[in-house]
Amino acid sequence: MQSLFDDGAFGREPQTLRPGAVHVPGWLTAEQQDWITEQFLSWGQGPVPPHSTLVNGHPMKVKTVCLGWHWGNYQYTRTAEDLNGAPVPPMPDWLVELGRRAVAETTTDPPNAQAYNPDVAIINYYPPGSTMGMHQDAQEKVNAPIVSLSIGDSANFRLGNNETRTKPYQDVRLASGDLFVFEGPARWAFHAVTKIYPGTGPAHWKLGGGRINITLRETGMS
Ligand SMILES: O=C(O)CCC(=O)C(=O)O
Numbered sequence: 001m002q003s004l005f006d007d008g009a010f011g012r013e014p015q016t017l018r019p020g021a022v023h024v025p026g027w028l029t030a031e032q033q034d035w036i037t038e039q040f041l042s043w044g045q046g047p048v049p050p051h052s053t054l055v056n057g058h059p060m061k062v063k064t065v066c067l068g069w070h071w072g073n074y075q076y077t078r079t080a081e082d083l084n085g086a087p088v089p090p091m092p093d094w095l096v097e098l099g100r101r102a103v104a105e106t107t108t109d110p111p112n113a114q115a116y117n118p119d120v121a122i123i124n125y126y127p128p129g130s131t132m133g134m135h136q137d138a139q140e141k142v143n144a145p146i147v148s149l150s151i152g153d154s155a156n157f158r159l160g161n162n163e164t165r166t167k168p169y170q171d172v173r174l175a176s177g178d179l180f181v182f183e184g185p186a187r188w189a190f191h192a193v194t195k196i197y198p199g200t201g202p203a204h205w206k207l208g209g210g211r212i213n214i215t216l217r218e219t220g221m222s
């Protein structure tokens with residue numbers, strides 16, 4: 001596993017959409033994507049099962065599991081209060097390290113990377129045809145970066161402005177293995193996933209269809 005995430009395993013050029021919003025295509029190798037997919041399958045075994053979080057009283061189309069903290073009822077808790085009450089598994093060290101490396105490679109503010117200590121991972125599975133509406137990641141109490149990793153079918157990711165759910169926004173296609181980081185002036189950007197492109201995932205991918213997205217965040221809570 002150590003060698004799987006060694007120096008040299010990463011390498012594509014970052015593309016800055018706007019200050020603080022950086023896309024790195026193909027950041028994860030096929031082997032890393034497969035390994036993370038195996039972890040995804042084990043996270044799905046519980047103790048908190050993949051579930052549809054309620055947003056504005058409606059179940060989201062994505063199925064979610066969390067590490068570190070549970071996200072539900074617009075708050076972070078250590079147990080899944082809105083589901084089975086089970087404690088959330090801890091954040092694995094390798095995921096914290098991966099997040100730090102992601103920030104180190106994309107930030108314009110290098111001390112950010114050293115200081116980055118994500119304590120929650122939200123792992124979403126998008127079934128074919130699903131979407132996620134415009135929202136801000138707003139339940140965190142600190143300004144630390146959001147690190148997003150995508151595996152499986154490609155998606156249209158919409159990066160909006162910081163104030164409204166409407167234009168101006170920019171669309172970017174996130175493919176399997178892509179990294180997206182939003183920090184600093186883009187940290188509180190509204191964003192959405194407007195489309196999953198069926199049949200675009202890697203041939204080797206164990207899940208076949210759909211998409212996994214992992215976001216790493218700092219809650220600012222203890
Ligand atoms: O799936 C994505 O690319 C974004 C996910 C997201 O915005 C979230 O989990 O809050």
Ligand SMILES: [Fe+2]
Nearest residue numbers: 135136137191
């Ligand atoms: Fe989000």
